[in-house]
Amino acid sequence: MRALVTGAGGFLGRHVVARLAEAGISVVTLGRGDPADAVPGRAYRIADLGDEAAVAAVLREAAPDLVFHLAGTAAAEPLEETYRVNVLFAARLLAAARRLPAPPRILLAGSAAEYGPMDEAQLPVSETAACQPVSVYGITKLAQTLHGLAAAPDLPVVVARLFNVIGGGMPGHLALGAFAAQIRAMPATGGVLRTGPLARERDFVEAVPTATLLLDLLRDSRAEGRVVNICSGRPTSLADLTAALVRAAGRPVEVQEAAGRVGNSDMIRHWGSAALLESWGYRLAPPDADRVAAMLLG
Missing domain, CATH: 3.40.50.720 (NAD(P)-binding Rossmann-like Domain)
Known part of the structure; x- marks a missing residue:
């Protein structure tokens, strides 16, 4: 094939x-x-x-x-x-x-x-x-x-x-990919992670x-x-995924949030229905935050 x-x-x-x-x-x-x-x-x-x-x-x-x-x-x-x-x-x-x-x-x-x-x-x-x-x-x-x-x-x-x-190899134009790139560029003494609003939940x-x-x-x-x-059918907090990145950083990281852009990202919560997938016997679980953080920083 x-x-x-x-x-x-x-x-x-x-x-x-x-x-x-x-x-x-x-x-x-x-x-x-x-x-x-x-x-x-x-x-x-x-x-x-x-x-x-x-x-x-x-x-x-x-x-x-x-x-x-x-x-x-x-x-x-x-x-x-x-x-x-x-x-x-x-x-x-x-x-x-x-x-x-x-x-x-x-x-x-x-x-x-x-x-x-x-x-x-x-x-x-x-x-x-x-x-x-x-x-x-x-x-x-x-x-x-x-x-x-x-x-x-x-x-x-x-x-x-x-x-x-999300996962290893994410590009820098996506939020978590950009956050990981910032952390990787920090010295061993740590630094500031600049983000948009983290009070967002996505699928x-x-x-x-x-x-x-x-x-x-x-x-x-x-x-x-x-x-x-x-989709997984459940929302996951961007703040939780960012916190996992900070935990995995191995250096002090201070998170500084800034105002976000207007558009789809302005929605506080957005997630999909996985009912069709699950009716066929498929399932995608929500991400394991610590595993994803390790892949992003690896």
């Missing part, structure tokens, strides 16, 4: 590639960069992610059984590039896959940002909730989802709506079990043509 992975050099992509290797599935990658330093196997590179002919040529040559479309960008500028990466790339993949003699099973990595802000009474948010995203990222991810669902009658497509994935899930779940879901026919929340 062969899997094609986009975004393979990213945070979640590396964990998915590792899980595929454990399962004995060969991996090829597709993107504009070269993740060869982190991903064994063949790396296909195309200059323009919106080049339909180039994407189709890669799919024909690679002939994957599974496609994990994990590529995406959270940057809002330039706007055209965000749409190219988050929407057009997926649309080209789906169109090319439909023309293959044996179309692969395709997983699209969505985001909880597609839901937009929710009132407390609407929580936990289920897959049937109306999506009203307020960020460019959420809007473009929702557009990707719509392309996937439109293609579902002709392709086995799963839309994995990811909540807050955090760990990257390793999430990668396993994505593989299981893509091979599960019950998920075809569905949006599936990838």
Whole structure:
């Protein structure tokens, strides 16, 4: 069995590639960069992610059984590039896959940002909730989802709506990744950890079990043509996770909170419903704060 992975050099992509290797599935990658330093196997590179002919040529040559479309960008500028990466790339993949003699099973990595802000009474948010995203990222991810669902009658497509994935190798544009980078840069005598508001609760899930779940879901026919929340179903405090980082720091750390930005992060509490996942026998546990802290600082 062969899997094609986009975004393979990213945070979640590396964990998915590792899980595929454990399962004995060969991996090829597709993107504009070269993740060869982190991903064994063949790396296909195309200059323009919106080049339909180039994407189709890669799919024909690679002939994957599974496609994990994990590529995406959270940057809002330039706007055209965000749409190219988050929407057009997926649309080209789906169109090319439909023309293959044996179309692969395709997983699209969505985001909880597609839901937009929710009132407390609407929580936990289920897959049937109306999506009203307020960020460019959420809007473009929702557009990707719509392309996937439109293609579902002709392709086995799963839309994995990811909540807050955390673990080793988190990038610095995510809160815990940024906090860990600050701590690692501190001298042995310690320092100040500058954060945004920590009085936030989110549905955090760990990257390793999430990668396993994505593989299981893509091979599960019950998920075809569905949006599936990838969440624990329970909120976890950002303050608790930050406290675990401070405990694991091995040096004195003073936490200084600052005012936060406006947007989805302005919500005090936000978590997903895992009812659909659990009805199929799957479960993602809330994160082990101390284990995550050790991975982030390791």
